[in-house]
Amino acid sequence: MDQSRQFLDRLGMRHPIIQAPMAGVSTPRLAAAVSEAGGLGSLGLGAGDAAQSRRLIEETRALTGRAFNVNFFCHAPAARDAATEAAWLAHLAPLFKEVGATPPAALDEIYRSFNDDDASFEMLLALRPAVASFHFGLPTPERIAALRQAGIYTMASATSPREAALVEAAGIDAIVAQGIEAGGHRGMFDPDAPDERLSTAVLVRMLVKRTRLPVVAAGGIMDGQGIKAALDLGAVAAQLGTAFILCPESAANAAYRDNLKSACAATTRLSASLSGRPARGIVNRLIVHGDGGGVRPAAYPLAYDAAKRLHAAAAALDKHVFAAHWAGQGAPLAREAGAADLVRMLEREMQE
Numbered sequence: 462m463d464q465s466r467q468f469l470d471r472l473g474m475r476h477p478i479i480q481a482p483m484a485g486v487s488t489p490r491l492a493a494a495v496s497e498a499g500g501l502g503s504l505g506l507g508a509g510d511a512a513q514s515r516r517l518i519e520e521t522r523a524l525t526g527r528a529f530n531v532n533f534f535c536h537a538p539a540a541r542d543a544a545t546e547a548a549w550l551a552h553l554a555p556l557f558k559e560v561g562a563t564p565p566a567a568l569d570e571i572y573r574s575f576n577d578d579d580a581s582f583e584m585l586l587a588l589r590p591a592v593a594s595f596h597f598g599l600p601t602p603e604r605i606a607a608l609r610q611a612g613i614y615t616m617a618s619a620t621s622p623r624e625a626a627l628v629e630a631a632g633i634d635a636i637v638a639q640g641i642e643a644g645g646h647r648g649m650f651d652p653d654a655p656d657e658r659l660s661t662a663v664l665v666r667m668l669v670k671r672t673r674l675p676v677v678a679a680g681g682i683m684d685g686q687g688i689k690a691a692l693d694l695g696a697v698a699a700q701l702g703t704a705f706i707l708c709p710e711s712a713a714n715a716a717y718r719d720n721l722k723s724a725c726a727a728t729t730r731l732s733a734s735l736s737g738r739p740a741r742g743i744v745n746r747l748i749v750h751g752d753g754g755g756v757r758p759a760a761y762p763l764a765y766d767a768a769k770r771l772h773a774a775a776a777a778l779d780k781h782v783f784a785a786h787w788a789g790q791g792a793p794l795a796r797e798a799g800a801a802d803l804v805r806m807l808e809r810e811m812q813e
């Protein structure tokens with residue numbers, strides 16, 4: 462049996478289509494609709510605590526009996542540096558002023574790493590979702606072993622062959638090969654390490670040759686033709702994020718949807734100015750200002766705290782020019798359709 466068939470059978474999928482976990486955008490309704498349609502839906506749980514994650518998993522289970530994926534962030538704790546943080550806030554001060562706000566006196570680590578979160582780990586062992594995936598790094602080998610022992614299929618992002626080798630050595634079941642085209646945060650383990658910025662096609666091909674693990678292709682894949690191309694390169698499935706943002710089941714608000722449907726979608730950029738880690742989104746005023754000043758952003762997720770506060774002040778005035786509208790290079794190809802219809806459309810296009 463080929464590797465793709467084995468992967469699909471293990472997770473009870475009919476189609477090699479994974480809806481990417483998207484913190485802030487994916488929802489139980491979206492994940493359940495994709496899994497019910499024969500793909501694999503995902504919940505992005507990196508922004509919440511164990512109690513919120515439990516609720517979302519239970520809500521998804523009430524909507525589908527099929528497998529779905531739950532995703533957590535494994536980032537290293539922010540290296541606190543008062544001078545860098547103060548300089549970043551000073552750099553953003555004119556933007557805060559523009560919306561009648563003042564920068565906060567200090568920045569918070571708004572997202573907790575799974576590696577420092579015993580409650581989320583215990584919650585996973587208790588609820589045993591079919592699949593758990595990790596971004597920005599890996600859980601400890603002991604935790605990976607315990608999750609697998611509990612029957613949970615594990616996946617982790619890699620943006621380079623070096624990270625993929627670490628994923629394989631850690632005993633994870635499958636690698637999500639995330640190319641430079643991808644929307645949202647680049648899953649690099651160390652955001653300060655040199656980055657070859659490999660395309661999805663090159664990365665998938667390299668990983669298929671270098672590892673025996675199943676490789677899932679992620680980044681810039683927007684239609685069935687793209688999924689077919691990824692499978693031809695040796696991927697067992699494709700993980701699509703941007704393609705699912707316009708689904709009515711996603712949590713994207715009206716401003717995000719309008720922006721993604723506009724000509725602006727053609728201009729995405731990888732920038733650390735919104736969160737402190739490289740992430741691809743539709744270019745906005747904060748990205749232009751942040752990237753332009755020669756000032757180093759505060760570390761992840763401290764810079765994200767600043768960006769969210771700035772956006773909140775702007776949104777109160779109905780301004781969305783500082784909002785994080787994550788999207789991949791394929792954003793202009795995004796379509797508006799119900800999640801189940803989109804999965805059916807992708808499947809049809811794969812046969813063309």
Ligand code: FMN
Pocket residue numbers: 481482483484486505506507532595596618639642643644645646679680681682700701702703704787788789790791
């Ligand atoms: N990947 C994760 O592993 N966890 C996340 O929480 C997460 N959030 C994302 C949010 C958005 C809005 C987007 C577009 C992507 C996100 N990603 C996240 C990255 C996706 O897993 C995937 O790599 C990416 O969407 C693939 O590229 P594409 O958007 O071009 O399809």
